[in-house]
Amino acid sequence: xxxxxxxxxxxxxxxxxxxxxxxxxxxxxxxxxxxxxxxxxxxxxxxxxxxxxxxxxxxxxxxxxxxxxxxxxxxxxxxxxxxxxxxxxxxxxxxxxxxxxxxxxxxxxxxxxxxxxxxxxxxxxxxxxxxxxxxxxxxxxxxxxxxxxxxxxxxxxxxxxxxxxxxxxxxxxxxxxxxxxxxxxxxxxxxxxxxxxxxxxxxxxxxxxxxxxxxxxxxxxxxxxxxxxxxxxxxxxxxxxxxxxxxx
Numbered sequence: 001x002x003x004x005x006x007x008x009x010x011x012x013x014x015x016x017x018x019x020x021x022x023x024x025x026x027x028x029x030x031x032x033x034x035x036x037x038x039x040x041x042x043x044x045x046x047x048x049x050x051x052x053x054x055x056x057x058x059x060x061x062x063x064x065x066x067x068x069x070x071x072x073x074x075x076x077x078x079x080x081x082x083x084x085x086x087x088x089x090x091x092x093x094x095x096x097x098x099x100x101x102x103x104x105x106x107x108x109x110x111x112x113x114x115x116x117x118x119x120x121x122x123x124x125x126x127x128x129x130x131x132x133x134x135x136x137x138x139x140x141x142x143x144x145x146x147x148x149x150x151x152x153x154x155x156x157x158x159x160x161x162x163x164x165x166x167x168x169x170x171x172x173x174x175x176x177x178x179x180x181x182x183x184x185x186x187x188x189x190x191x192x193x194x195x196x197x198x199x200x201x202x203x204x205x206x207x208x209x210x211x212x213x214x215x216x217x218x219x220x221x222x223x224x225x226x227x228x229x230x231x232x233x234x235x236x237x238x239x240x241x242x243x244x245x246x247x248x
Contacts, residue, residue: 003080003088004032009073011049013064017042029089046092053090053098059144061108081105107144134192135206136214151211153191155203164191164206188214 008019022033036042052062065074081088082105090098140152145163149171154161193208230238231247241247 001030003077003085004030006073006077006080007088007090008034010052010065010070010077011045013045013048013070015041015045017045050090050092050096050098053100056100056108057098057104059107078105078108082108129197131195131197132193133195134190135195135203136188136190138186139189139211139213140186145205151208153189153206154186156188158202160202162203162205164193164208164211166208166211170208170210190214 011017012019017036017039019034019036022035023031024033025031036046048064052064055062062074065071081100082102086102088100090096090100092098135153135155137153137155140154140161143150143152143163145165148165149168150163150165152161153164190212191206191208192210192212193206195206196204198204233241238247
């Protein structure tokens with residue numbers, strides 16, 4: 001039922017469209033029939049909602065759902081569609097039928113929630129701060145953000161994760177910057193670009209212009225071996241004197 005209520009919130013679009021309940025059945029599948037008035041506003045809102053569902057199926061987060069009054073409902077709706085509700089069917093005016101499946105929603109799991117938090121920060125505390133710079137962290141996953149190519153990074157100092165949206169040109173050559181092996185190995189990278197901060201100081205996201213893997217200096221074990229390191233003492237003797245503060 002919460003899925004239905006959120007769906008109607010998104011269909012209303014935060015406007016003045018009023019829905020009248022016609023029928024409801026709790027038989028599987030749960031089915032709700034409702035109708036709005038025949039005003040121009042209601043007609044246009046239904047067209048916008050149909051377009052939003054089509055955007056989701058095309059791999060893009062709906063522009064209409066980024067509005068502050070809709071992000072909470074969108075977040076909850078997509079979370080259920082990703083994790084619990086296998087399919088939600090919409091039939092609009094008997095001539096439009098759209099089915100939203102978990103496969104359509106899973107790519108956006110968490111994106112709506114992060115957008116909701118960002119918008120809430122902007123509403124409560126003002127706009128986010130933008131700064132040009134670079135951040136070092138571990139490469140987490142290759143993903144999308146509002147339908148754009150993106151990667152997820154865990155920042156080295158704070159261990160917090162954030163989204164890095166990458167340019168189309170960088171996306172086309174990303175394999176030359178970092179490989180899938182780097183993702184699996186959680187390799188450290190430096191991300192350069194525009195950094196957006198929440199008012200709390202936490203990183204909201206990065207618009208990345210370059211991703212540079214950190215170079216790892218590799219040394220062979222023989223080059224690290226130093227037979228004179230303990231000055232002729234055994235390992236046990238050396239450690240005992242070291243703990244006693246006699247050496248080191």
